[in-house]
Amino acid sequence: MSSEVLHVPREKLRRETLNLHYAITSLMEEFEAVDWYRQRADDCDDPELKAIMLHNAREELEHAAMVLEWIRRNDPEADKQFKEYLFSEGSITGREEGASEKHGL
Numbered sequence: 001m002s003s004e005v006l007h008v009p010r011e012k013l014r015r016e017t018l019n020l021h022y023a024i025t026s027l028m029e030e031f032e033a034v035d036w037y038r039q040r041a042d043d044c045d046d047p048e049l050k051a052i053m054l055h056n057a058r059e060e061l062e063h064a065a066m067v068l069e070w071i072r073r074n075d076p077e078a079d080k081q082f083k084e085y086l087f088s089e090g091s092i093t094g095r096e097e098g099a100s101e102k103h104g105l
Helices: 015-043 047-074 076-085 092-102
Strands: none
Touching: 015 047, 047 076, 076 092
């Protein structure tokens, strides 16, 4: 059973939209796997198994990072937003709040 959910018929979607959908779905699955591994590691009482689970979580983060970079390279709006918010200093929401105040919103 696939976790893929399309909200409109596949034949109505552009190839670019489908590829982005695949990437977003994969990203969600990678982060979900990270969460599962970390929860299990927290609950595990065997040190070696816990280390394996944390290793697996790091691997899933690596996969997520690769997909995120693919999205950035292939979606101009994502690229714009990522450049604005990722790897920035200071308040995360302050950047948006400052822009709203500047424009009288």
